[in-house]
Amino acid sequence: MFTRSGYGSRAAESWALMAGTPSLAAVLVSAGVGVVVGAVLAATITPRALVRPTRPRPLIAVGSATTGLTFAVLAARFGGVGLLAFCCLAAAGIVLSSIDVLERRLPGVVVLPSYLALVSLLTVGALTKNTFADLLRALSASALVIGAYLVVALVSRGGLGAGDVKLGGLLGLASGWQSWEAVLGGTLLGWTAAALTLLTIRCAKKRPWGSVPMGPFLLFGSLLGIMLY
DSSP states (O other), rough: OHHHHHHHHHHHHHHHHHHHOOOOOHHHHHHHHHHHHHHHHHHHHHHHSSSSSOHHHHHHHHHHHHHHHHHHHHHOOOOHHHHHHHHHHHHHHHHHHHHHHHSOOOHHHHHOOOOOHHHHHHHHHHHHHOHHHHHHHHHHHHHHHHHHHHHHHHHHSSSOOOOHHOOOOOOOOHHHHHHHHHHHHHHHHHHHHHHHHHHHHHHHEEETOOOHHHHHHHHHHHHHHHHHH
């Protein structure tokens, strides 16, 4: 029978063994890679996917800083193929979020290649670590989220767009690789954040109910769910 302090120590040791203890160098390197990747994507992919011309400098500054920070946070929690997969999701998601904020759309030209990249990375992870149950859970979660979002899109009659449905499947794929708790928790966190933001805007401006770009909230919720669960 363990004492409370002994149990806490063992729990901390178990967490360290599961999550790993990343070095500061690994986190800094990931941050640097994220800055470069974010800047390149913001300078190349984002402007081409936008319909309306936008000044590139703000896109590059925001994209590089956000991607660098996200990569660093992920590197503090994960390693190996899982880290690569989640960073891939984050990089694509930040590009999509920028487009969604500016033009209220999530272009398939960015979403669909992200599926291919993520499935490829997760398949490699399953082959190298013999974790095919994780891959099956990821694919099942993706299909489940797509189905649920499609129902919401049809019922809401435009309240949720086709791009949101496709992005939801991509987020479900990554979250499902982590756990079912990450899928559920990340989805709830994203929708709750969107609802609170919409409520705040309505109360502050005293306007009728409108809409908010769902992409950034769904991405934030999923990444947070992946980190927590």
